Structure formats: C-alpha cells, structure tokens
Amino acid sequence: MEIQKLFFFFASVFCVKVEGEVGTHHFVSQALRWTDAQTHCRKYYTDLSSVNDQKHTEKILKAAAGQKSLNWSTAWIGLYRDPTNATRWKWSGGGYVTHTNWAKGQPNNIGNKQNRGTTYSNGRWNDAEENVALPFFCIKISVMNYEKKTWEEALEHCREEHSDLISIASETDRLLAQTEMQRNDLTEPVWIGLRFLADQWLWVDGKTMMYKAWPQGGDEDHQCPTWRRCGALTVEGLWGNYNCEEKRYFLCK
Numbered sequence: 001m002e003i004q005k006l007f008f009f010f011a012s013v014f015c016v017k018v019e020g021e022v023g024t025h026h027f028v029s030q031a032l033r034w035t036d037a038q039t040h041c042r043k044y045y046t047d048l049s050s051v052n053d054q055k056h057t058e059k060i061l062k063a064a065a066g067q068k069s070l071n072w073s074t075a076w077i078g079l080y081r082d083p084t085n086a087t088r089w090k091w092s093g094g095g096y097v098t099h100t101n102w103a104k105g106q107p108n109n110i111g112n113k114q115n116r117g118t119t120y121s122n123g124r125w126n127d128a129e130e131n132v133a134l135p136f137f138c139i140k141i142s143v144m145n146y147e148k149k150t151w152e153e154a155l156e157h158c159r160e161e162h163s164d165l166i167s168i169a170s171e172t173d174r175l176l177a178q179t180e181m182q183r184n185d186l187t188e189p190v191w192i193g194l195r196f197l198a199d200q201w202l203w204v205d206g207k208t209m210m211y212k213a214w215p216q217g218g219d220e221d222h223q224c225p226t227w228r229r230c231g232a233l234t235v236e237g238l239w240g241n242y243n244c245e246e247k248r249y250f251l252c253k
C-alpha cells in the first residue's frame with residue numbers, strides 16, 4: 001500500500017462504540033502509530049481490537065463507517081506479524097490469527113517492513129509499516145467489580161446497561177478476558193455468559209459455541225452438572241462451572 005494515498009478528514013477526536021462478543025469495539029479517530037495506538041488501547045480500553053470472523057468484522061466497520069463525520073479509509077487493528085515466522089500473524093491481545101480477511105494481493109510486505117495490520121473501511125486487511133499514524137480500533141471488556149452478584153443478577157445488570165455477559169469465541173478472546181481480570185487484581189472466578197440449559201452449555205447472547213476452554217482432567221463435572229450450571233472464567237483463564245446462586249464479580253461486554 002502506498003502511504004501517500006491515505007487521506008483522513010477528522011474534525012476532532014471522538015469515539016464510536018460497537019458491541020462484539022467478548023467486549024465493545026471503539027473507533028478512535030486520533031491518528032497514532034501502531035505501538036502508540038496499542039499503548040492507548042491498553043491504557044484506556046483492554047487492547048487493540050481483534051476480529052475473528054468476517055461477519056463480525058463487517059458489523060464493526062459498518063457501524064463505524066455509518067457515522068458520516070468519520071471519514072476514514074484505513075485504521076489499525078491488533079494485527080502484527082509473528083517476529084519468529086514472517087508468514088504468521090498474531091493479535092495484540094494474544095493468540096494467533098485463525099481467520100484472515102486480507103485485501104487482494106495482501107499482505108505484500110513492501111520493503112520487508114510491513115509488520116503491522118490495518119483494516120480498510122470495507123473490512124479487508126492490509127499490512128503496513130508501524131510508523132504510519134492511523135486511527136484505530138480498541139476493544140474494551142468491562143469488569144464489574146463493585147458488587148458481587150449471582151449469575152442471574154449479573155446478567156440482569158449487564159442487560160440494564162444495554163450489554164450482555166461476555167462470550168468467549170477464541171483463544172484471543174480468552175486471553176483478553178484473562179488480561180482484564182489480572183489488571184483488576186481479581187483472584188476468584190468471574191461470571192461470563194456461559195449457562196447449562198436443556199442439557200448443553202450455551203452462550204446467553206446466542207453465539208454458537210465453537211471454542212471451548214474447560215480445564216483438562218479434574219472432576220469433569222461440567223459434562224453433566226447437577227447443581228453447578230453457570231460458567232465463570234478462572235484466574236488461569238479457563239472455564240469453570242459453579243452454582244448459579246454464588247455471588248461473584250462478572251464481565252460485561
């Protein structure tokens with residue numbers, strides 16, 4: 001990509017929010033270099049955004065692009081080239097990129113210097129040099145650690161805020177949520193949107209369960225839980241099943 005072809009028209013810095021599965025994506029119109037954008041996201045949100053499926057990408061971008069005043073063509077996301085393997089990409093929040101959405105002919109790694117990833121406003125990705133200043137997307141997971149609640153109360157609380165308990169759809173989501181727990185010094189499991197209903201574990205936001213992070217071994221009670229039918233994320237970043245009436249902190253999108 002030629003940098004000279006990028007044009008941005010920003011009146012001021014502002015932000016558009018769009019809900020994802022694990023958190024809320026925020027478009028930040030301030031143009032920063034990738035590393036500075038990452039620092040900004042880690043300070044004020046959770047991390048640079050990761051996008052694990054195409055439908056989801058398009059939804060985020062449509063909402064950001066839908067704001068007429070936000071005339072942007074390219075923005076940073078959390079994509080970066082694996083320093084140990086130039087053909088592999090990782091997410092700033094952790095984990096490898098499993099689904100890709102590169103624009104035609106990308107990543108072309110011009111000059112062997114394009115080690116970071118952007119998204120165009122059509123949702124397609126491009127590789128770019130980290131020193132280019134661009135607007136960016138951050139993701140925020142909200143840790144609700146003011147008052148412990150039962151799983152149902154936690155769900156109700158998130159929904160009152162027009163949100164939901166989070167669902168975890170990938171290794172990257174899991175690591176982002178764990179990071180946010182650690183940042184808030186949480187040492188006990190926190191409720192997530194995981195619920196055992198009609199003989200199976202479901203996400204309360206209706207997301208299909210593809211990715212699973214139950215611990216290996218142990219009592220395996222989650223396979224057929226009698227009482228412990230609500231899911232929480234443990235400090236180890238794994239899922240645990242607990243009695244829904246227990247009061248815990250929780251994670252909203």
Ligand SMILES: *[C@@H]1O[C@H](CO)[C@@H](O)[C@H](O)[C@H]1NC(C)=O
Pocket residue numbers: 007009068069071
């Ligand atoms: C957005 O930018 C394009 C040029 O890239 C320009 O033609 C168009 O008028 C701009 N739209 C708004 C609403 O500013």
Ligand SMILES: *[C@@H]1O[C@H](CO)[C@@H](O)[C@H](O)[C@H]1NC(C)=O
Pocket residue numbers: 085086087088
């Ligand atoms: C680099 O990553 C690619 C894509 O994941 C993989 O196919 C290849 O085996 C890796 N190469 C090395 C040397 O690990």
